[in-house]
Amino acid sequence: MVLKSFVKKSVIAGVTIWLSMFSAVAQIKQLTLSINPGKTYQTIDNFGASDAWACQFVGNWPDDKKNKIADLLFSDENYADGSPKGIGLSMWRFNVGAGSAEQGKASGIRDEWRRAESFLDADDTYNWNKQAGQVWFLKAAKKRKVPQFLGFTNSPPVKYTINGKAYANRGKINIAPEHYADFASYLARVIQGVEKISKVKFNYISPVNEPQWDWSDGGQEGCPYTNAEIAGLVKAIDKTFIAGNVHSKIIIGEAGSINYLFTKGDKPGKGYQINDFFKAASPGYLGNLPSVAPAITAHSYFTTSPMTASVKARKALADSVDKISGLTFWQSEYCILGDNAGEINGSHRDLGIDAALYMASVIHxxxxxxxxxxxQWWTAISAYDYKDGLIYIDKNKTDGNFYTSKMxxxxxxxxxxxxxGAKRIDVSLSKADLKKPLLISAYKNKRGLAVVIVNQNSEDMDITLDTNDGKIKFTTSYTTSATDGLKAATIAKSAVVVKARSVMTLSGKFK
Structure with a gap:
C-alpha cells in the first residue's frame, strides 16, 4: 500500500513530514526545527500570477482603487507595524489578446469578460492604445519593481486563425502552418510595441496554452496543438526572434496537467512533452534553439488530491526533468478546480483560510x-464565483468594490x-504524531533566510528553532490565518508558536 511507504519515512527529501493519518493525535507541546543550509535543491525563478481576464477592465477603474489593488499584488513595502502592504510578486503574466473583443458577440465567446483585444487590427496596422487596462497594470508592476514579465497567448490573432475565431473547431489546431511566421512576427512586434509604450520588456513569451484541450466551446480564447505543431510554431518564432534581435525567451509547455509532461496521456501526440521537446534525439527537439528557455511548464490542475497520488506524480515529474541536463520545471498556472477527491470543491468563492490552506499544500x-x-497562480483578480482569484471584485467594468482573500x-x-535566485535548502522537524503533517520548506537568498510552515491542524504548534550553533538568527515571523494576513511579529527567542490552521513564514539571516 502506497500510504505505508510514507508512514515509514519521517522526511521526504529532507523537507516534508508525512505521518500516519490513522495514528492517535498526540498533544505535542514542542517540536524542534533544524536547517541544513549546506544541502541545496532547486533555484527559484519567480512567483507570479496573470492579468486575465479582469485587468482589462479594472485597469480603467478609479486611480485610488486600482492602485490599492496593485499594491496588494506587487508591493514590497511594509506598514508601520512591519506587516507587508502586498505580496511582492516577482512575475506578472500579461494576456496577449487574440482580438475576440473587437468581434463582440460575433466572436462566439459568450462572456465578454473572457474576450480580449488585440494590438493587431484587421488592416494589418498596430494600435498600441489597445489593452489599455492591462497595460496600466504592467506599468504599475514595473513601478513597484516587479522584476519579471511574461506575455502569453491563448490563441493566435483572429486574423491568422483558420476559422476567423479565437477558439477552435472540433479540437483541431486553429492556425495553418503558412501563418506560423505571421504569428511569430506578430509576437515580435508586440514585444517591441509594449516595451515602447510601457517601458516593460517581456522576459518571456509563452505562445501556447493548455494545448491538450479542445477549446471548441466558445468559453474563452484558446487553441489546441499537437507536440509536432508546437515544435513547428516555436521554430518559426525562434527564427523570427533571432532575425529581429528579439531577446525574449520562449516558454514551452503550459500543459493542462503535469501528467502530459512525462506520460502518454489521453490525447494522441500531446503527451511526453519533456522528451519530445528537450531530448536531443526527438524529431521535435527544441532545446538547442537560442530563443527557447531551458524550462518546461505545466499546470497543476487535476493532480493535487489525494496527497499520496499528488506526491507520486510530482516525484515522477522531478525524475523526468532530472534526466535532461539544465532543464527546470515551472508550475505556471493553478487555481482550485473540480472536486479534488472530495477534499475541496473549486466552486464558490472562499475568502477564508480553508481554500488558502489547500492552496498552501499545493504550493508546498x-x-x-x-x-x-x-x-504561478492563474488569475490575480476574479469577478467570478470560483476559487480562482487572489483578489475578488464586483463584476463591473468601470468601478466597484474589491475583496482580498487569504489565498x-x-x-x-x-x-x-x-x-x-533563492535556493531551497534542507530542513527537518523532530518526530511527532500529528493528525496532519506540518509542511515545511526553507530557502536562502540575498535577503537571508525564509522558512515557510503550513499548519493544517486545529492545534497550535510550539516550535523550537535550531540556530545551527548560533549561525542562524531568526528575526521576524509573518502569519496568515483566519484572522491575519501576513501579520508581522518579532521573534524574541529561538522559538515560535505556529497558530492552528495557519501559514507562517520565518525570516532570518545567517551570521
Whole structure:
C-alpha cells in the first residue's frame, strides 16, 4: 500500500513530514526545527500570477482603487507595524489578446469578460492604445519593481486563425502552418510595441496554452496543438526572434496537467512533452534553439488530491526533468478546480483560510517534491464565483468594490520572502504524531533566510528553532490565518508558536 511507504519515512527529501493519518493525535507541546543550509535543491525563478481576464477592465477603474489593488499584488513595502502592504510578486503574466473583443458577440465567446483585444487590427496596422487596462497594470508592476514579465497567448490573432475565431473547431489546431511566421512576427512586434509604450520588456513569451484541450466551446480564447505543431510554431518564432534581435525567451509547455509532461496521456501526440521537446534525439527537439528557455511548464490542475497520488506524480515529474541536463520545471498556472477527491470543491468563492490552506499544500508539494523553480497562480483578480482569484471584485467594468482573500496572503508567505535566485535548502522537524503533517520548506537568498510552515491542524504548534550553533538568527515571523494576513511579529527567542490552521513564514539571516 502506497500510504505505508510514507508512514515509514519521517522526511521526504529532507523537507516534508508525512505521518500516519490513522495514528492517535498526540498533544505535542514542542517540536524542534533544524536547517541544513549546506544541502541545496532547486533555484527559484519567480512567483507570479496573470492579468486575465479582469485587468482589462479594472485597469480603467478609479486611480485610488486600482492602485490599492496593485499594491496588494506587487508591493514590497511594509506598514508601520512591519506587516507587508502586498505580496511582492516577482512575475506578472500579461494576456496577449487574440482580438475576440473587437468581434463582440460575433466572436462566439459568450462572456465578454473572457474576450480580449488585440494590438493587431484587421488592416494589418498596430494600435498600441489597445489593452489599455492591462497595460496600466504592467506599468504599475514595473513601478513597484516587479522584476519579471511574461506575455502569453491563448490563441493566435483572429486574423491568422483558420476559422476567423479565437477558439477552435472540433479540437483541431486553429492556425495553418503558412501563418506560423505571421504569428511569430506578430509576437515580435508586440514585444517591441509594449516595451515602447510601457517601458516593460517581456522576459518571456509563452505562445501556447493548455494545448491538450479542445477549446471548441466558445468559453474563452484558446487553441489546441499537437507536440509536432508546437515544435513547428516555436521554430518559426525562434527564427523570427533571432532575425529581429528579439531577446525574449520562449516558454514551452503550459500543459493542462503535469501528467502530459512525462506520460502518454489521453490525447494522441500531446503527451511526453519533456522528451519530445528537450531530448536531443526527438524529431521535435527544441532545446538547442537560442530563443527557447531551458524550462518546461505545466499546470497543476487535476493532480493535487489525494496527497499520496499528488506526491507520486510530482516525484515522477522531478525524475523526468532530472534526466535532461539544465532543464527546470515551472508550475505556471493553478487555481482550485473540480472536486479534488472530495477534499475541496473549486466552486464558490472562499475568502477564508480553508481554500488558502489547500492552496498552501499545493504550493508546498510542487516546490518540495516536483522541485518547481517557479510557481504561478492563474488569475490575480476574479469577478467570478470560483476559487480562482487572489483578489475578488464586483463584476463591473468601470468601478466597484474589491475583496482580498487569504489565498492572496498565503501566496505572499512565499512570494514576498522567496525572491528570484533563492535556493531551497534542507530542513527537518523532530518526530511527532500529528493528525496532519506540518509542511515545511526553507530557502536562502540575498535577503537571508525564509522558512515557510503550513499548519493544517486545529492545534497550535510550539516550535523550537535550531540556530545551527548560533549561525542562524531568526528575526521576524509573518502569519496568515483566519484572522491575519501576513501579520508581522518579532521573534524574541529561538522559538515560535505556529497558530492552528495557519501559514507562517520565518525570516532570518545567517551570521
Amino acid at each position: 508539494t510542487d516546490l518540495t517534491v516536483a522541485n518547481a523553480s517557479a510557481w 492572496l496572503w498565503v501566496l505572499g508567505n512565499y512570494s514576498r520572502f522567496i525572491k528570484p
